Amino acid sequence: MEVFKYKKPLSLMAKSKRFGLLSIVVLLLSVGLILTKGFNLGVDFAGGTLIQVKYAGEAPIEKIRDALNTDKTYKGASVTFFGSQEEVVIRTKMSSGVLGEDVGAKVSVLLKDTGTLEIRRVDMIGAKVGSELRTKGFDAMLIAIIGILLYVSFRFEWRFAVASVLALIHDITIAMGMIVLFSVEVNLDILAALLTILGYSLNDTIIVFDRIREGIRTIKNPDLSAIIDESVTRTLSRTTLTSLTTFFVVLTLFIFGGEIIHGFAFTLLVGIVVGTYSSIFVASPILMWLGFSVSGFREKEAIKLKRDKEKEKMRAMYENGTM
Amino acid sequence: MVKTLNYRVILFAFALIFGIVFSIPSLTQSESGKKITLGLDLQGGLHMLLGIKSEVAIESRIKSMAATVKYLFDDEEIIFDDLRMNEDGTITFELLDADDVTKAIALLKKEIEGTVLSQKSLNFSLEMTEEEQIRTKQNAIGQAVDTIRNRLNEFGLAEPTVAKQGTDKILVEVPGIKNRADIERLKKLIERAAHLQLMAVDEDRIARVNTMSANEAKSFGDVILTDVKTPEKYLVRAIPVLDGSMLTDAKVGFDENNQPVINFALNGQGAKIFGDFTGKYVGKRMAVVLDNMVYSAPNINERIGGGHVQISGNFTFGEAQDLAIALRSGALLAPVIIESERFIGPSLGADSIKASSLALALGFLLVVIFMVIYYGMAGVIANVALIGNLFLILAIMSLVGATLTLPGMAGIVLTVGMAVDANVIINERIRELLHQGKSIGKSIEDGYNNAFTAIFDANVTTLIAAIVLVVYGTGAIKGFAITMGIGIAASMLTAIVGTHGIYQWILPKIDKKKLNFWFGIKQEETK
Numbered sequence: 001m002e003v004f005k006y007k008k009p010l011s012l013m014a015k016s017k018r019f020g021l022l023s024i025v026v027l028l029l030s031v032g033l034i035l036t037k038g039f040n041l042g043v044d045f046a047g048g049t050l051i052q053v054k055y056a057g058e059a060p061i062e063k064i065r066d067a068l069n070t071d072k073t074y075k076g077a078s079v080t081f082f083g084s085q086e087e088v089v090i091r092t093k094m095s096s097g098v099l100g101e102d103v104g105a106k107v108s109v110l111l112k113d114t115g116t117l118e119i120r121r122v123d124m125i126g127a128k129v130g131s132e133l134r135t136k137g138f139d140a141m142l143i144a145i146i147g148i149l150l151y152v153s154f155r156f157e158w159r160f161a162v163a164s165v166l167a168l169i170h171d172i173t174i175a176m177g178m179i180v181l182f183s184v185e186v187n188l189d190i191l192a193a194l195l196t197i198l199g200y201s202l203n204d205t206i207i208v209f210d211r212i213r214e215g216i217r218t219i220k221n222p223d224l225s226a227i228i229d230e231s232v233t234r235t236l237s238r239t240t241l242t243s244l245t246t247f248f249v250v251l252t253l254f255i256f257g258g259e260i261i262h263g264f265a266f267t268l269l270v271g272i273v274v275g276t277y278s279s280i281f282v283a284s285p286i287l288m289w290l291g292f293s294v295s296g297f298r299e300k301e302a303i304k305l306k307r308d309k310e311k312e313k314m315r316a317m318y319e320n321g322t323m
Numbered sequence: 324m325v326k327t328l329n330y331r332v333i334l335f336a337f338a339l340i341f342g343i344v345f346s347i348p349s350l351t352q353s354e355s356g357k358k359i360t361l362g363l364d365l366q367g368g369l370h371m372l373l374g375i376k377s378e379v380a381i382e383s384r385i386k387s388m389a390a391t392v393k394y395l396f397d398d399e400e401i402i403f404d405d406l407r408m409n410e411d412g413t414i415t416f417e418l419l420d421a422d423d424v425t426k427a428i429a430l431l432k433k434e435i436e437g438t439v440l441s442q443k444s445l446n447f448s449l450e451m452t453e454e455e456q457i458r459t460k461q462n463a464i465g466q467a468v469d470t471i472r473n474r475l476n477e478f479g480l481a482e483p484t485v486a487k488q489g490t491d492k493i494l495v496e497v498p499g500i501k502n503r504a505d506i507e508r509l510k511k512l513i514e515r516a517a518h519l520q521l522m523a524v525d526e527d528r529i530a531r532v533n534t535m536s537a538n539e540a541k542s543f544g545d546v547i548l549t550d551v552k553t554p555e556k557y558l559v560r561a562i563p564v565l566d567g568s569m570l571t572d573a574k575v576g577f578d579e580n581n582q583p584v585i586n587f588a589l590n591g592q593g594a595k596i597f598g599d600f601t602g603k604y605v606g607k608r609m610a611v612v613l614d615n616m617v618y619s620a621p622n623i624n625e626r627i628g629g630g631h632v633q634i635s636g637n638f639t640f641g642e643a644q645d646l647a648i649a650l651r652s653g654a655l656l657a658p659v660i661i662e663s664e665r666f667i668g669p670s671l672g673a674d675s676i677k678a679s680s681l682a683l684a685l686g687f688l689l690v691v692i693f694m695v696i697y698y699g700m701a702g703v704i705a706n707v708a709l710i711g712n713l714f715l716i717l718a719i720m721s722l723v724g725a726t727l728t729l730p731g732m733a734g735i736v737l738t739v740g741m742a743v744d745a746n747v748i749i750n751e752r753i754r755e756l757l758h759q760g761k762s763i764g765k766s767i768e769d770g771y772n773n774a775f776t777a778i779f780d781a782n783v784t785t786l787i788a789a790i791v792l793v794v795y796g797t798g799a800i801k802g803f804a805i806t807m808g809i810g811i812a813a814s815m816l817t818a819i820v821g822t823h824g825i826y827q828w829i830l831p832k833i834d835k836k837k838l839n840f841w842f843g844i845k846q847e848e849t850k
Contacts, residue, residue, distance in 0.1 A: 001697045001843050006755070052671070104666060105503045119503060122666040129372060129663045140795035147787040155780055189730055192792060192800045196737065196807070199788035203741070203781040207748065210777035238744075238751045245693060245747075246740035249686035253736050256685060258678035260364075261733060268737070 004237035012232055013225035016285035023170060023282050030177025037180050042187035043123050045137070047130035048093040049103050052082060052121035053111065059088045063114045071110055083259030087120075094124075137191045141172075144198055156209060157297065159290045164205045167283035171201040171274045178270045179263075189264040197271030200246070204239055204279035211235045212284065217301070222294045228284045236280070243276040331824025335711065338816055342714030349721045359720045362728030362802055365676050367669030368498035369506055373467075373513070373659040375491060380463035380657035381412070381456055383518070388435055388449065389414050389562045394596060395434055401427050407544055408561065414449040421445060463656040468493055471659070473652035474512050493659065501669055508645065516614050516658045517649035519567030519587075521597070521632070522548075522559040524608040524620055532558040551616040551636055559610050559617075564600045566654075569593025573650035575643045576633075583643035584635040587650060594630025602626035613646075679732035686736050687713075690743055698750050699843040704825050705746035708817040712742045715813040716806060730803035738810030741785075745818035749774045754844055763833050763841075767826045771819070778819060782811050 012019075043050045053059070061079055068074040068090065077092040090107065104122045111117060125133075145165060152161035175197055179186065211231035219227050250272060254265035348356030363370050389408050396403050401423045406416040418427055424445070431440055437455030441448045451459075464487060471493065472485040484496040495513065500506060525545050528535070532547060533556060540547050546561040573587040589597055601609070601623050610620040611634050618636035638646065691709070694702035716735060720727065753770035761769065789811065792804030838844050 002754070002845070003697075006758075054670075103664075105507045108503055118668060118670065119666075120668040120671040122664060124661075124664040126374075126662040128374070136795055140791050143795070144788045144791040147791065148784050151784060151787060152780075188796075188800050189803075192730060192796070192803050195788050195792055199785035200741070202784045202788075203744070206781040206784055207777045210780060214773070234755070235751075238748050241697070241747050241751075242741075242744040245690050245743055246737070248689050248693075249736055249740035252685040252689065253679070253682040253733060255682075256678055257682045257733070257736075258675055260675060261679065261729060264730070264733060 004240065006234060006237075009226070009229040009233040010236070012229050012281065013285065013288065016281070016288070019281040020285060023278070026174055026177075027170060030174050030180075033177045033180045034173075039176075039180060039186045040183045042185040042190075043091070043125045043130070044187040045130050045134045046093070047125050047127035048091065049125075050121070050123040051090040051103065051107050051119060052087060053090065053107070054087045054118045054120050055114075056086075056116035058085045060114055061088060064088060064090070064111060067110050067114055068107075071106070074107070074110065083262075087259075133188065137188075140191070140195065141198070144195060148198075148202055152206070152209075156213060157292075159287055159292045160209050160213075162290060163283050163286040164202060164209065166286050167205050167278045168198060168201055170282055171197055171271060171278050174274045175267060175270045179267060182266070184263045184266060187263070189261070190267055193264045193267035193271065196268060197275060200268075200271060201275030201278060204243070204275050205283045207238065208232055208235050208279050208284060209287075212287070216294055216297055222298070224288055224292060224294050227294065228288065232280055232284060239276060239280060243272055247272050329824055329827045331820050332828045333824070335708075335817065335821035335824050338715060338821070339711045342711060342718045344718070345721050346714050346717035349717055357721050357724060359717065359725060359727045361672075361676075362726045362731065363496060363498055363665070363672075364667050364729045365672045365727065365732075366498055367501070367667050367672040368496065369500050369509070370497075370665040371495040371510075371513075371661055372488065372663040373471075373493040373495060374662045375464055375467055375493065375657050375659050377460040377463050377491065377657050380459050381451070383656065384459050385412060385414060385451065386562065387566060387568070388438070388451075390565070391435060392416065392431065392449070393562055395430055396427070397599075399426065399430060401430075403427075406562070412451065416447055416449075418445045418447065459656075464491065464493070466653075466656050467659055470653050470655055471495065471513055474648055475509070477648045477652065478509060478512060492662070499669075506666065508641075510661065512645050512649060514659060514661065515646075515649045516655045517567065517646075517652075518614050518654040519570065519650060520563040520612040521565050521600075522563045522610045522612050523600070523604060524610055525558045525560055526607050529558040532556045548610065548612060548615060548617050551613075551618050555617075557610055557617050557620060559612070563612075564609070565589070565593050565596050567650065568654070569596070570650060573647045575640070575647050578633070578635055582635060583638045583640045584633050585638075585643055585647050585650065586631065586633050589630035589632065591630075594628070597630055597632070598626060598628045675729050676732075679729060679736070683732065683736050683739070687739050690739055694743060694746070697843055698746075699839065700841045701746075701750050701753070701843065704822050705743055705750070705818070707825065708746060708814075708821045709739065709742055711817040711821060712738070712810065712813050715817065716809050719809050719813065720806065725805055725809075726802055727806070728802035730800060731806045734803040734806035735810065738807060738814070742810060742814040742818055745774075745778045745782075745814055746822060748778055749819075749822065750842070754842055757838060757842060757844060763835055764830055767823075767830070771823050775819070778815075782815060786811050 059081065061081070064079050068077050068079070073094060074090075074092055077090050079088055079090050081087065082089040094103075103124055104119050108117070108119055145168065148168070149161045149165050152164050172194055175194060179190065184190065208231060211234055212228055215227040215231045219230060221227065247269065250265055250268045253261060254269060257265055345357070347353070349358040352358065385408055389406065392414065393406055402419040404417050404419055406414070408414055418424060424442075427447075428440065428442075431438075431449065435449070437452050437458070439450050439452055441450070468485055468487050472483070475483040475485060475495070475497065482498060484494065486494045488494040497509065500509065525543070528543060528545065535547065535558065537547060540558060541561070544561050545558050548557050548559060549555065550557070569589050569592060571588045571590050573585055576584050576586045578584045604623050605625060606623065608620045608622050611618045611632070613634070618634050687709075691706045694705050696702070698705065713735070716738065749770055752774045753766050756766035756769055757763070786808060789804045789808035793801055793808065796804055833841050
């Protein structure tokens with residue numbers, strides 16, 4: 001079966017301004033959302049306590065709230081359904097001062113008249129640990145980006161590195177915007193998902209860039225936009241297919257993986273879509289806007305080749321001389 | 324000449340056999356052999372991160388130094404006065420007889436390490452050195468790790484993990500713990516400082532204890548403590564007679580009223596100090612103090628030799644038992660605080676395994692079917708590599724004793740999606756060359772060559788992200804990054820080397836008239 005048959009290059013670069021505008025608008029909306037609505041930080045980062053309770057039948061949310069309100073530590077705790085009607089999650093912003101008592105035990109005492117229940121999960125993070133995790137997460141993101149920047153500069157050229165990192169920031173920001181939009185609770189797993197998007201979106205971009213690098217060497221026409229069009233079209237089949245397989249796999253995780261993994265899978269789904277889009281429509285135009293010059297690159301390559309040849313010649317001469 | 328068997332396919336066969344052999348123990352969960360351990364989020368259990376108040380370790384070190392000074396001087400009959408511990412961490416005292424000075428200085432130098440002694444005529448000041456303070460703090464953490472481990476081992480739960488994390492945190496993981504009552508007991512056991520002190524009651528001033536302020540008590544070198552069950556207050560000498568460090572054993576026993584009590588034994592030095600003290604204090608009371616609460620304050624009727632002491636305090640049997648464990652495994656030099664706690668019930672873990680296995684199976688099936696439909700035999704070859712990849716991930720994880728967490732499962736699911744990527748890239752390249760009318764052999768070789776740099780660069784960048792996650796991530800996140808990293812590395816072997824070898828192996832059998840069957844492209848469309 002063949003869906004994407006290469007016939008002639010798509011004229012993507014001609015439309016790059018339109019895609020650029022679209023990206024900038026979505027990007028600004030995302031930043032706006034992040035700044036105004038803000039992240040829904042989970043206990044991992046904000047500190048506090050999360051208790052997941054499963055009932056034998058439908059969970060009596062109102063009764064649970066009333067029962068919790070009788071104790072001043074748990075007063076005003078948020079109670080929401082979790083995945084199904086039988087399970088609820090109770091969240092409090094309890095400070096570490098109260099951490100001395102056993103929260104699970106306390107809650108089961110408070111809830112003992114609300115029905116047959118089982119405490120299935122307790123996550124209690126002190127404010128100090130939460131803020132430590134937050135800085136660590138930010139550091140991880142930064143270090144990963146710097147590492148990638150260095151590697152791509154080394155393997156390609158600095159403009160490729162900058163373009164791929166800009167595309168990356170584009171993807172991460174939009175993914176974060178969606179997280180905020182859908183009020184996904186941000187815990188450590190969401191951070192992991194964002195870092196995975198980082199790797200994944202880059203993966204896509206690199207494949208396209210690799211083709212452009214190849215095109216620069218093999219295609220006679222020194223017009224960069226023609227080379228980009230050709231390369232993107234040639235990789236379109238792969239980009240779409242891989243994205244589709246990964247998308248479907250993550251979709252099964254999203255649908256069947258259970259409530260705990262929901263936010264993680266959701267973030268990945270957004271990341272895959274945005275990452276695919278950016279590697280086709282965003283990364284390559286940035287390369288052009290950064291003023292990448294094909295002839296300049298070829299000259300540099302030629303000089304490098306010449307130097308290598310000279311070195312080889314010298315070595316040959318040297319070896320002949322000693323022989 | 325066409326080579327049939329080649330190093331690539333042999334390498335792949337070895338990798339596959341290696342993968343299958345070493346993943347069997349994990350898959351069958353057999354008793355023998357190295358296997359993957361399930362993370363707490365999958366098997367259920369309790370995870371805690373403890374912080375430590377290391378400044379308390381310094382305080383109690385100073386206190387025990389003061390007790391030693393008192394004991395040494397009493398023992399050597401050096402006459403002194405006004406021995407006290409001050410706010411700034413110094414111990415001061417005054418010698419009454421100038422003839423004792425040389426002897427006292429020599430004695431302190433010999434017996435108390437890590438201190439600086441300064442002298443102003445007959446007034447002395449003893450202070451801990453900076454290095455000693457740092458050493459004491461580090462010691463407190465190491466000792467807390469050992470002590471908590473001992474306590475948990477005695478508690479009788481399967482394979483608890485107690486480890487130092489970073490510079491000032493302790494990680495405690497207890498798999499398999501199920502009900503909240505156990506957890507509550509366990510937490511009490513961990514948090515209990517179990518700091519035992521035997522202290523002399525200040526009989527001269529105790530009558531005024533209810534009107535005395537803490538500062539006033541301090542000015543007399545006393546401290547006010549309350550009873551563990553009643554609001555009764557005691558005035559006791561701040562410097563203890565002896566503490567739990569001289570304890571050798573603690574057992575639960577019963578008193579004459581058949582109430583549970585804790586009997587403990589002191590070591591030689593402790594027994595001597597205790598004997599001397601009780602000999603001198605006949606007719607007065609001695610308080611048994613545990614974690615700054617008075618458990619009992621019996622009257623001393625006669626000198627007690629032998630070093631056997633009893634604590635009674637209206638315990639239940641369970642309380643007494645846990646207390647005995649805590650006393651036996653030693654006091655915590657500094658109290659610990661639970662900074663974070665994660666508990667996963669066993670049923671939730673089982674649900675997570677079920678759900679993520681289902682997702683893994685479905686995702687895998689989807690990818691496998693898609694590859695066959697889209698690429699024909701080339702897809703089948705890619706699938707062989709994919710299966711090899713899964714076995715390799717399991718085998719490597721088993722061998723390094725990695726822990727499989729829920730995000731780790733997600734990492735495997737994701738790897739399934741990404742591992743075929745290499746084969747998609749390669750197959751697309753081969754198709755491209757076939758369309759250009761190249762021969763099958765040439766198309767395959769050039770296809771692999773053309774695809775290699777792209778796959779390599781792409782995988783290295785993803786690997787960079789995975790490594791950063793391993794280094795910076797904690798717990799479950801680390802698990803995710805490890806499986807993803809292993810998956811990427813394994814896919815380089817299976818998806819690039821393995822499939823290439825298979826093509827070279829079966830090349831003579833590939834019928835160039837059946838390109839649709841082999842590569843999923845229509846015959847007439849090739850030139």
